[in-house]
Amino acid sequence: MNIHxxxxxxxxxxxxxxxxxxxxxxxxxxxxxxLLLFGANPFATYGAMLKGAFGSWRAWTETLVKAIPLMxxxxxxxxxxxxxxxxxxxxxxxxxxxxxxxxVAIFWSPWLxxxxxxxxxxxxxxxxxxxxxxVPALLKTSLKVDETLVTLMLNYVAILFxxxxxxxxxxxxxxFGFPGTAPFPDAAWLPRIAGxxxxxxxxxxxxxxxxxxVLNRTKWGFELSIIGNSQRAARYQGIxxxxxxxxxxxxxGALCGLAGSFEVTGISHRLxxxxxxxxxxxxxxxxxxxxxxxxxxxxxxxxxxxxxxxGDQVQMVMGLPAAMGxxxxxxxxxPMLAGSLFAEYRVKVYKNPAKAAESRAPGGA
Amino acid sequence: MFAGSESGGxxxxxxxxxxxxxxxxxxxxxxxxxxxxGTAEAARAACAPEEAPGGRLVEMRGIRKSFxxxxxxxxxxxxxxxxxxxxxxxxxxAGKSTLMNILVGLYRxxxxxxxxxxxxxxxxxxxxxxxxxxxxxxxNFMLVDTMTVAENVVLGIRDLPFVPDMAAAKREILRLSECxxxxxxxxxxxxxxxxxxQQRVEILKLLYxxxxxxxxxxxxxxxxxxxxxxxxxxxKRMKGEGKAAVFITHKMEEVxxxxxxxxxxxxxxxxxxxxxxxxxxxxLARLMVGREILFRVEKGPFKPGAKxxxxxxxxxxxxxxxxxxxxxxxxxxxxxxLGIAGVAGNGQRELAEVVTGLRPVTAGSISINCVDTxxxxxxxxxxxxxxxxxQDRNQVGxxxxxxVASNLAMKGYRARPLSAGAILLPGKVRELAKRLIELFKxxxxxxxxxxxxxxxxxxxxxxxxxxxxxxxxxxxxxxxxRGLDIGATESVRKELVAERDRGLAVLxxxxxxxxxISVADTVAVxxxxxxxxxxxxxxxxxxxxxALMAGMSERGEESTP
Numbered sequence: 001m002n003i004h005x006x007x008x009x010x011x012x013x014x015x016x017x018x019x020x021x022x023x024x025x026x027x028x029x030x031x032x033x034x035l036l037l038f039g040a041n042p043f044a045t046y047g048a049m050l051k052g053a054f055g056s057w058r059a060w061t062e063t064l065v066k067a068i069p070l071m072x073x074x075x076x077x078x079x080x081x082x083x084x085x086x087x088x089x090x091x092x093x094x095x096x097x098x099x100x101x102x103x104v105a106i107f108w109s110p111w112l113x114x115x116x117x118x119x120x121x122x123x124x125x126x127x128x129x130x131x132x133x134x135v136p137a138l139l140k141t142s143l144k145v146d147e148t149l150v151t152l153m154l155n156y157v158a159i160l161f162x163x164x165x166x167x168x169x170x171x172x173x174x175x176f177g178f179p180g181t182a183p184f185p186d187a188a189w190l191p192r193i194a195g196x197x198x199x200x201x202x203x204x205x206x207x208x209x210x211x212x213x214v215l216n217r218t219k220w221g222f223e224l225s226i227i228g229n230s231q232r233a234a235r236y237q238g239i240x241x242x243x244x245x246x247x248x249x250x251x252x253g254a255l256c257g258l259a260g261s262f263e264v265t266g267i268s269h270r271l272x273x274x275x276x277x278x279x280x281x282x283x284x285x286x287x288x289x290x291x292x293x294x295x296x297x298x299x300x301x302x303x304x305x306x307x308x309x310x311g312d313q314v315q316m317v318m319g320l321p322a323a324m325g326x327x328x329x330x331x332x333x334x335p336m337l338a339g340s341l342f343a344e345y346r347v348k349v350y351k352n353p354a355k356a357a358e359s360r361a362p363g364g365a
Numbered sequence: 366m367f368a369g370s371e372s373g374g375x376x377x378x379x380x381x382x383x384x385x386x387x388x389x390x391x392x393x394x395x396x397x398x399x400x401x402x403g404t405a406e407a408a409r410a411a412c413a414p415e416e417a418p419g420g421r422l423v424e425m426r427g428i429r430k431s432f433x434x435x436x437x438x439x440x441x442x443x444x445x446x447x448x449x450x451x452x453x454x455x456x457x458x459a460g461k462s463t464l465m466n467i468l469v470g471l472y473r474x475x476x477x478x479x480x481x482x483x484x485x486x487x488x489x490x491x492x493x494x495x496x497x498x499x500x501x502x503x504x505n506f507m508l509v510d511t512m513t514v515a516e517n518v519v520l521g522i523r524d525l526p527f528v529p530d531m532a533a534a535k536r537e538i539l540r541l542s543e544c545x546x547x548x549x550x551x552x553x554x555x556x557x558x559x560x561x562x563q564q565r566v567e568i569l570k571l572l573y574x575x576x577x578x579x580x581x582x583x584x585x586x587x588x589x590x591x592x593x594x595x596x597x598x599x600x601k602r603m604k605g606e607g608k609a610a611v612f613i614t615h616k617m618e619e620v621x622x623x624x625x626x627x628x629x630x631x632x633x634x635x636x637x638x639x640x641x642x643x644x645x646x647x648x649l650a651r652l653m654v655g656r657e658i659l660f661r662v663e664k665g666p667f668k669p670g671a672k673x674x675x676x677x678x679x680x681x682x683x684x685x686x687x688x689x690x691x692x693x694x695x696x697x698x699x700x701x702x703l704g705i706a707g708v709a710g711n712g713q714r715e716l717a718e719v720v721t722g723l724r725p726v727t728a729g730s731i732s733i734n735c736v737d738t739x740x741x742x743x744x745x746x747x748x749x750x751x752x753x754x755x756q757d758r759n760q761v762g763x764x765x766x767x768x769v770a771s772n773l774a775m776k777g778y779r780a781r782p783l784s785a786g787a788i789l790l791p792g793k794v795r796e797l798a799k800r801l802i803e804l805f806k807x808x809x810x811x812x813x814x815x816x817x818x819x820x821x822x823x824x825x826x827x828x829x830x831x832x833x834x835x836x837x838x839x840x841x842x843x844x845x846x847r848g849l850d851i852g853a854t855e856s857v858r859k860e861l862v863a864e865r866d867r868g869l870a871v872l873x874x875x876x877x878x879x880x881x882i883s884v885a886d887t888v889a890v891x892x893x894x895x896x897x898x899x900x901x902x903x904x905x906x907x908x909x910x911x912a913l914m915a916g917m918s919e920r921g922e923e924s925t926p
Contacts, residue, residue: 217788217789219778219787222771222774222778225771230760230764232757233761235723236723236753236762237743237775238744240742
């Protein structure tokens with residue numbers, strides 16, 4: 001018997017759908033083995049996670065709270081990834097947007113009409129995220145500076161800058177030394193839907209739908225596909241490659257920025273420590289698991305958020321480290337990468353006695 | 366030597382075990398001693414042709430291999446004797462490369478068996494093949510650009526010590542390059558080398574591994590005529606040493622000059638096997654396509670119209686910053702095919718890129734339909750009715766991972782009917798694709814198939830279909846029939862002539878002199894970025910063009926001012 005991989009002529013639709021699911025199952029099995037090592041019952045643990053993430057109304061809303069930034073940053077990085085622009089700076093773009101939104105919410109409120117405060121704060125935040133992504137984009141397109149390093153480094157710049165602000169000049173004088181700004185005025189609070197889940201959810205859902213339409217049904221989306229596949233071919237077709245890469249990365253940064261703006265206006269109502277719990281990095285897993293498809297990012301982000309929330313529950317219920325959720329997250333990526341093989345290749349099993357004999361023959365090298 | 370003898374069957378095959386093992390022992394011994402005897406004399410002694418023992422090197426029996434939808438090898442038998450060069454001739458997709466990829470362990474046959482030096486061999490990987498003395502020079506070289514020649518040569522050798530003895534490796538490379546006349550600097554980086562030199566490195570790699578069976582996949586496609594001659598000499602020398610080569614090609618002339626025996630494949634089957642001396646190019650062409658081939662293209666009378674493209678004193682530089690075009694003056698009128706002849710690398714690519722706006726000019730001016738287009742963007746030039754069939758069809762002309770339909774839409778998507786405003790209309794794209802696939806007879810399983818799975822000829826047909834549709838005044842075609850089989854070449858040439866008859870201006874860059882003479886109306890010869898000669902194709906003869914291509918200027922000929 002002989003197992004062969006054969007390249008598929010067209011991407012298998014079924015495989016595209018099945019691969020993430022099977023990968024997920026495989027990662028549950030692998031993590032289960034680790035749980036056994038810890039002496040925990042995998043089924044009980046998964047049960048606790050499921051209950052913690054989706055078992056009650058409150059759990060659902062908390063999962064949504066984490067799913068919203070994951071959706072937005074996932075959408076953001078997927079736009080850049082489609083162009084093979086490795087934006088791993090979602091974390092920084094999110095943080096900078098949080099800072100910019102806080103700036104508007106706190107310092108513009110005295111003169112900006114109350115009704116405009118929230119939209120302006122959010123838009124300025126998104127613009128800040130876009131600009132933060134625009135720096136590596138311009139460096140890449142004009143000087144060919146590697147974007148992976150620049151986006152990563154700018155994360156630290158953004159995070160440390162935000163710390164400087166809420167530990168220093170922006171610290172709330174009435175905050176009893178707590179590192180954070182003063183709370184935003186009420187006009188800058190994003191309405192909540194249920195529990196702590198806020199209206200950012202609607203924006204994320206609409207963004208996913210719009211992005212799908214833009215990428216799949218517009219001329220610009222078509223141009224981006226060509227650029228993502230071959231810049232030389234794009235140039236030859238008369239497409240302005242550099243300009244479009246910069247535009248797409250600005251869009252990427254703006255989406256990541258929205259996530260940051262919603263975190264400060266919807267959840268914390270101030271700029272404070274713990275703005276992001278690594279959403280910008282988890283976004284990379286979300287984007288790949290969704291195979292860069294905007295519509296798939298929504299359920300995948302929900303799942304990842306569930307793992308985060310469920311992980312916290314595991315700590316309380318099972319006495320296991322909360323990091324179990326993170327372990328499971330990481331575990332998903334490996335089968336995913338292995339699984340993407342099956343979307344491109346089909347497995348063929350040969351049962352040929354002649355060949356079997358040949359491979360057993362001692363004459364071979 | 367048993368080349369050509371039909372009865373070299375089992376009786377004459379040497380006892381299986383002995384020959385191979387003895388030879389390996391001999392080789393091992395030489396391997397040990399060669400680096401020590403580093404003097405030129407020792408080197409010459411070592412490369413003196415050894416006793417060339419005859420005998421069967423390879424036998425492939427009943428090889429079958431299928432890919433989704435294609436039977437690439439359909440029960441092929443092949444034999445290769447010592448001291449012989451076998452040409453595998455066939456159209457694109459005839460199964461030549463598949464068969465050889467099975468021999469070198471890149472593919473596994475679905476059924477059939479392979480005997481090497483009389484012993485049954487199971488070749489599961491290129492390493493297995495290498496251990497058996499089988500090596501292949503692929504069409505796309507397998508070299509690491511950022512490493513040196515010597516590093517590339519030793520890369521992948523089994524049992525390479527943790528710290529390889531590079532000094533010894535370099536000595537051996539120098540010895541080999543001297544005795545086979547394969548000049549190359551072992552310390553040069555691959556990216557610094559020309560394509561011809563890179564091919565030498567590939568061959569050195571095989572020689573270094575003591576390969577006896579060399580598979581060359583269309584080796585001359587990237588070479589100048591002079592380099593092809595050098596390659597021929599190298600192959601002859603190896604032959605003299607009892608090595609053997611399989612030569613994949615679809616050019617009849619090469620079969621005639623390189624090979625001793627020729628096997629013609631069609632649709633995965635052997636349709637003929639002959640001694641080269643018993644055949645001629647016409648015969649081979651007929652066998653290859655299964656019908657008589659028109660070598661001349663039918664075309665209407667030459668009725669040139671208004672000036673479409675005009676270049677005045679155009680200069681440009683290449684990637685390395687060296688002058689590629691030096692004050693070029695050219696013009697193409699409507700209804701005219703201007704053929705650009707020349708050895709590759711004399712400014713042809715730059716000429717096409719300058720005209721289509723992909724490369725800036727450093728001096729001079731270009732106008733299309735009497736409008737100055739110097740310094741205009743590629744998009745503006747496309748919009749003025751210029752289409753371009755680029756030299757690199759896989760990376761530039763087509764986007765491999767996108768569908769045939771998307772590739773066909775890459776020019777027309779900007780306007781109706783494929784799009785309305787900013788919105789792309791997938792239904793219309795599919796409609797267009799279906800129409801073009803039928804019109805241009807593009808063989809594809811469906812419009813959704815990723816274009817990289819099509820054969821070279823069908824990819825080129827798709828590019829042609831798209832570009833011609835977008836073309837209203839000038840068509841720039843760079844090596845449009847390069848690497849295509851006879852059938853596809855014929856249809857590409859017919860299409861170019863049809864566009865000319867339709868009143869378009871065509872700028873055709875080709876290295877095939879026959880093609881230029883039969884297709885073009887006017888021929889210009891480029892040499893080092895200058896026009897060496899310009900004359901009606903009717904008055905051109907291959908010798909004259911050849912001399913101009915080599916840079917020999919002819920007095921009394923109309924040439925550049």
